[in-house]
Amino acid sequence: MAYLLHILILIGIYVILAESLNLIAGYAGMLSIAHAAFYGVGAYVAALLALHYAVPPWLTVPAAVVAAAAVGALVAWPALRVRDDYFVVATFAFQVIVFSVMNNWVGLTGGPLGLPGIPRPDFFGLTVTSHGGFLLLTWLCTAAVVFVCWRLARAPFGRVLRALREDEVFAAALGKNVASFKVRVFAIGAAMAAVGGCLYAYYITFIDPTSFTVMESIFIISIVIVGGAGSLRGAALGAAVLVVLPEALRFVGLPSSIAANLRQIFYGLLLILFMVFRPQGLIGEFSFRRR
Amino acid sequence: MLPQLTANALIAAGAYCLVAVGFGLIFATTRFFHFAHGAVYAWGAYLAFLFVKVLGLPLPVGVTMAVVLCGGLGAAFELGLYRPLRARGASPLVLLLASLGAYVVLQNLISLFFGDQTQTLRSGVVREGLPILGARVTPIQLVIIGAAVVLTAAVWLLLKRARLGLEMRAVANDPALALVAGVRSERVILATFILGSALAGLAGILVSLDVDMTPTMGMNALMMGVVAVIVGGTGSVPGAALGALLLAFAQNFGVWYISSKWQDAIAFVVLLAFLLFRPQGFLGRKVKKAGV
Amino acid sequence: MDGFSAEVRECEIVGLVGPNGAGKTTLFNVVTGFLHPDAGAVTYQGEALTGKPPYRVARRGVARTFQELRLIYRMTVLENVLLAFPAQLGESAAGAFARWREVSRRQRHNREEALALLAYVGLAEKAGELADELSYGQQKLVSLACCLAMSGELLLLDEPVAGVAPEMVEKILGLITDLPARGKTVVFIEHNFAAVTEVCDRVIFMDEGRKVAEGTPAQIRDNANVIESYLA
Numbered sequence: 001m002a003y004l005l006h007i008l009i010l011i012g013i014y015v016i017l018a019e020s021l022n023l024i025a026g027y028a029g030m031l032s033i034a035h036a037a038f039y040g041v042g043a044y045v046a047a048l049l050a051l052h053y054a055v056p057p058w059l060t061v062p063a064a065v066v067a068a069a070a071v072g073a074l075v076a077w078p079a080l081r082v083r084d085d086y087f088v089v090a091t092f093a094f095q096v097i098v099f100s101v102m103n104n105w106v107g108l109t110g111g112p113l114g115l116p117g118i119p120r121p122d123f124f125g126l127t128v129t130s131h132g133g134f135l136l137l138t139w140l141c142t143a144a145v146v147f148v149c150w151r152l153a154r155a156p157f158g159r160v161l162r163a164l165r166e167d168e169v170f171a172a173a174l175g176k177n178v179a180s181f182k183v184r185v186f187a188i189g190a191a192m193a194a195v196g197g198c199l200y201a202y203y204i205t206f207i208d209p210t211s212f213t214v215m216e217s218i219f220i221i222s223i224v225i226v227g228g229a230g231s232l233r234g235a236a237l238g239a240a241v242l243v244v245l246p247e248a249l250r251f252v253g254l255p256s257s258i259a260a261n262l263r264q265i266f267y268g269l270l271l272i273l274f275m276v277f278r279p280q281g282l283i284g285e286f287s288f289r290r291r
Numbered sequence: 292m293l294p295q296l297t298a299n300a301l302i303a304a305g306a307y308c309l310v311a312v313g314f315g316l317i318f319a320t321t322r323f324f325h326f327a328h329g330a331v332y333a334w335g336a337y338l339a340f341l342f343v344k345v346l347g348l349p350l351p352v353g354v355t356m357a358v359v360l361c362g363g364l365g366a367a368f369e370l371g372l373y374r375p376l377r378a379r380g381a382s383p384l385v386l387l388l389a390s391l392g393a394y395v396v397l398q399n400l401i402s403l404f405f406g407d408q409t410q411t412l413r414s415g416v417v418r419e420g421l422p423i424l425g426a427r428v429t430p431i432q433l434v435i436i437g438a439a440v441v442l443t444a445a446v447w448l449l450l451k452r453a454r455l456g457l458e459m460r461a462v463a464n465d466p467a468l469a470l471v472a473g474v475r476s477e478r479v480i481l482a483t484f485i486l487g488s489a490l491a492g493l494a495g496i497l498v499s500l501d502v503d504m505t506p507t508m509g510m511n512a513l514m515m516g517v518v519a520v521i522v523g524g525t526g527s528v529p530g531a532a533l534g535a536l537l538l539a540f541a542q543n544f545g546v547w548y549i550s551s552k553w554q555d556a557i558a559f560v561v562l563l564a565f566l567l568f569r570p571q572g573f574l575g576r577k578v579k580k581a582g583v
Numbered sequence: 584m585d586g587f588s589a590e591v592r593e594c595e596i597v598g599l600v601g602p603n604g605a606g607k608t609t610l611f612n613v614v615t616g617f618l619h620p621d622a623g624a625v626t627y628q629g630e631a632l633t634g635k636p637p638y639r640v641a642r643r644g645v646a647r648t649f650q651e652l653r654l655i656y657r658m659t660v661l662e663n664v665l666l667a668f669p670a671q672l673g674e675s676a677a678g679a680f681a682r683w684r685e686v687s688r689r690q691r692h693n694r695e696e697a698l699a700l701l702a703y704v705g706l707a708e709k710a711g712e713l714a715d716e717l718s719y720g721q722q723k724l725v726s727l728a729c730c731l732a733m734s735g736e737l738l739l740l741d742e743p744v745a746g747v748a749p750e751m752v753e754k755i756l757g758l759i760t761d762l763p764a765r766g767k768t769v770v771f772i773e774h775n776f777a778a779v780t781e782v783c784d785r786v787i788f789m790d791e792g793r794k795v796a797e798g799t800p801a802q803i804r805d806n807a808n809v810i811e812s813y814l815a
Contacts, residue, residue, distance in 0.1 A: 031384060033391075078563065082570050085324055085383040089517060090566050093559035096514065100556035151680060156665070156673035156690065163655050163666055170653035173615065174667045174733060175641035176674075184676055214510065218391055225388065257407065261399040268399065271392030275385050276376060285657070288384050 005131035009203060011243050012138035013196045016145045018223040018235035020192035023149055025221065026229035026286055027158060028185045029165025031084060033217040034075050034091035035193055037098035040212030041068045042194025043201040044102060047115045050202075057121040061198045065191040071098070072190025076183040095214050102209040114208025121202045134203050141199055145192050150232055152188070161185060162230070165286060215264065222267045225274055228284020237282055242267055294425030296543050302432045302501075304539035305439035309494035310512050311519035311531040312443055313487030319463035319526040320483045323383035326390040327368060328491055329513025330397035333506065335361045335492025336499035337401050340410050350414075358492045365488025368393065369481050394509070401506040411503045412496070431500045438497060439532075442490060447528045459483055463526055514555070518562045524575025533573055537561075584609060584620070585792035591737075594763040597770045598779035598800070601789035602812060607772045608650055610789070611739050615647050616640040627737065642669060644735030648726045650742050650772075656715035660706060660725050663714055664697040665690075667732035700728045704758060720751030727758060731767075738762065740771035744778055756782050776804070788812070 021035045045064040049055040055063075071094075078090035102109050109115065120127050121137070128137050152158050160181055163171040168178050201207050219242070227238020246263035254262070279287035310332060317325045335357050342353030372393065376386055420427035450456035458479045461469035470476055494512065495504070515538060523534025541561060542554040549557070565572060584606050591597050599607050612618040614625050616637040625632040632640050641647075655663050671693070672678040673686035701707050704724045709717060714725060723743060730738050743759065744752045752775075760782050762769050773779050779786060780800040788796040788803050790812040796803055803809055 031388070078566050082566055085387050086521075086566060086570060088384070088387055089324060089521070090563060092514075092517075093562045093566075097556050097559050097563075100553065100559075104550075104552045104556070148680075151683070152676060155679035155683075155686060156671045157676055157679050159658075159662060159666055160674055162658065166655045166657055167653050169617075169637075170649070170655065171666075172637040173641055173647055173649070173653070174729065175638050175669055176666075177638045188676060215395065218395060221388075222392070258403065261402045264399045265396050265403075268392045268395030271395070272372065272389050275381070275389040275392065276372070276379075279381075279385060288388070289380065289382050 002131050005135050007244065007247060009131070009134050009138045009199075011240055012135070012142040013199050013203075014220070014223060014239040014243050015142050015236050016196040016199070017193055017220050018227065018239045019146055019149045019232065020189040020196070021220055022224050022227075022229065022232070022235040023152065023161070023192075024185055024189040025224055026231065026235070026284065027153060027165065028161040028182065029084070029286060029288075030076075030079050030182065030186070031088050031221065031288070032075065032091040032186075033088060033214060033221055034095040034098070035189075035220045036212045036214070036216035037075075037095045038068045038072055038190035038193035039197045039200070039216070039220075040098060040102055040207075040209070041071050041190075042197025043207045043212070044109055044115070044197075045194070046198040047118045047201040047207055048108070050119050050121075051115060051117065054119075057123060057198070057202065061195065064194045064198050068194030068197070069187040069191040072186040072188075073183045075190070076186035079182050079186075080179045091217075092214065095217050099209055099213055102212060109209075112209060114206060115201075116206045118201050118205040118207070120205070128202070134199075138199050138203070141195055145195060146232065146236070148188075148192065153232060157181075165230075218271075219264075219267055222271045225279070225281050225284075226267075226270050228281030229288065230285035231281070231283050234281055234283045241282075242270070295427065296546070298423070298426035298428050298432075300536075300539045300543035301436050302428070302539075303543060304536045305435040305437075306494055306498050306512070307515045307519050307535035307539055308439040308443055308532050309435075309490050309497070310516035311523070311535050312446055312528055313490035313494075314513075314516040315520040315523075315525060315528065315531040316446065316459070316483050317487045318520060320459055320480050321373065321377075321386075323373075323386040324390065324517065325368070325373075325484075325487075326387065326513060327393040327397065328487070328516065329509035329511075330394045331361050331364050331488045331509075332491040332495035332512045333401055333504070333509030334364060334397060335495035336412065336504040336508065337405055337410070338492070339496045339499070340405070340412055340504065343412060344410075354493075354496055357496060358489050361492025361495075362485040362489035364492075365484035365486075366481060368488075369484040374477065374480075394513075398506055398509060405506070407506055409503050409505050410499075412499050413503070429501070431497065435497045435501065438493065439535075442493075443528065443532050446486070446490075450528060455479065455482055511555070515558060518558045520572075521562060521570070521575075522565050522572050524572030526576050527572075527574040530572055530574035584613065584623075587789070587792060587794050588623075589787055589794060589797070591768060591770055593736075593768055594766065595768055595785060596759065596763060596783050598783035598786040599770055599772045599789065600774070600776065600779060600786060600803070601795070604791075605789040606792040607789055608741055609792070611647060611741055611772070614640070614739065615645055641733065641735070644733075645737045645739065646730035646733040646735045647739040648723075648730060648741050648743065650745075652719070652722060652726065654714045654722055654726055654729075656713065658714060659711055660701065660714055660717065661694070661697055661710040663725055664700060664728050664732050665693055667729040668693050668697070669733060697728075697732060700731050701725075703731075704728045705754065718748075718751075720747040720755070723747060723751075723755060724758075727755070731765075736767055738767055738769045738771075740769065742772050742774070744773065744775060752778065776800075780804070 025031045042064040045067045046060040049060040075094045079087050103112055120129050128134055160176050172178050223238040223242045224235055228234025246266050249259045249262055314328045338357035338360050339353050342348045342356050343350055418429055420429040450460055458474045461474050462476050462479050519534035519538050520531050522537055523530030542557055545557050601607055613620050616635050619634050678686055701710050706724055744755050756778055759769055783800055786800050786803045788809050795808050796806045
């Protein structure tokens, strides 16, 4: 039972990560493999504040969100200068730099050993410790994030994002400040990813850099692609599929290291297959092809 | 201190150069970032390990076979993945994503077959290194530098003089025009993949003879190759070599001021600086941004 | 461009003609901020526009179309027009949340206006279709509707009737002729000299980045320099 709850919590977190990346990559068309960096910034900021200064969650989360939004805005900058595949390389660079900071700035982040013993979140006297409690907390956050994405997608803001994805010259000629939108969507997407990071930190009570690597970013972008870029339901579907299916490997009785490799092979293969046969994903709108 | 730092930089530059020249050649002719190049590098080392350590073949034989198979791996990528994708009109972004997926699969296959622990190709005791001009350099490290110089020059000559090289430049310059001029672009691209991948495989083998191998070695090599190509300028072999040199020197001399664990971060800050302010690198062609 | 200088008066329809490569589209790009001139100035209603980014020029009231027909093909016709409306509260992230009710109200209002514009250009029944599914001529009408939705007063149209079927040419020209009555000023690039003669008050003839001649369509047609440019 605890296992089932654990999976559901993970799905909830990955839905948050996928929906937030979907806003950036699916709606605005800016493919990024830096998302694990935002996720990590959120986790580390919340963890450090909670561990060292006993800051309660209703303050650590906003702090984490703001920090990630700032990093997100920074990552958007190259998007204003270079075309999309060069931009992916830039996001790759940011991802590695952030990981480097997490791994090497031992005084701040604990380096490779990470931060153990993160206190459970305490909401004005109510401490969340059980799996059930975390499930509720996670899915409340997931619902909030999905709501935000839904609102933004349906508003004129979302329409401009889609226009940016398809033809930013046309959007500029219509009076849209393309640069401003790009920076904003990255900041918002990063901020939401940070919420996922906070949940992760409070739930596992231990974080280390290995959870926030380039591979993790590739995993998250695979979710968006498999589910379908530019679709809210697609991102959620992708998260469910890519978190649940590899878990089936556990029941086959494989040693965990092999299962870990097979899990990565699984999403690596899915990424290839979908790019070749169905780039718009299961139920997506955008297939990463310019007209 | 200075001579050793210089030596270290040259050795690193040699390794980066071999990776970068192959990566750059592929990027120039196909115009997309073949991230799986890093996997070929790692597979080169592990194939050599398989032939030499597991099957007991002599080192030169094992190495040659591994390099050839890497060329084959490059061909497999082109024929099995990229060519079909290009035929469907895939954008550089789609090719990059497929390439990422391929990298993930191949790295994990290494872990599955060979395990995650460090493996070694070396057969002897770790030697101290010969004293040369005030620094200590081991024979294999000299080989790395030598191979980089010789092979880079060879590729450069190929591009300047040989028929295949001219065709590669034609395809890199203007694929449509090359086609009209009678160049068999598909064949040229295949050759580019084979050559570039063989170089990557050799680089992986040489580096692992120096510092052993792990499944994730490809990611790092790839990163450095990408930085070198962008800094030096895409579409230029001397550029890739120059980028490799600059990067290696920046990292190794940076150790004077910053701890060596920040080397990756240094490389990527350099990369970002170039992407933001001079995306064509030192010697490369202008990178287009969406515009009228 | 080579020392080009011209003036456009309010509610005029000016034709910009010349051989290929004369610099007509380049001129549009300079005026709308897609290209920055090395020297010279662009002034609109007394305000300097030189060196401003395209979105600022657009917001000041200069709408344009593109020679290669830009539209968001994956969106519906209606969405394309809605995109063009200026100063949308719902385009700010904060606005989309804090003032959702107001945003919805304005969206409804914009929808009505958009449908009215589409009816004006004769595409009301196509509003819900993807822009990709329309004929080329209809797509040109959509881009014209977008320009009108921007509510700017100057329209720069780059080859509005090129590649379009004859009935559609008449329709588009009819709409252009009607624009001054709606308070708009139009400059359009065309190779179809008959169209230009029919619709324009004034014509500017360009060649090699310079203004070669200027006058009424009849004056241009009979101008010796113009004839020479075409024969050269």
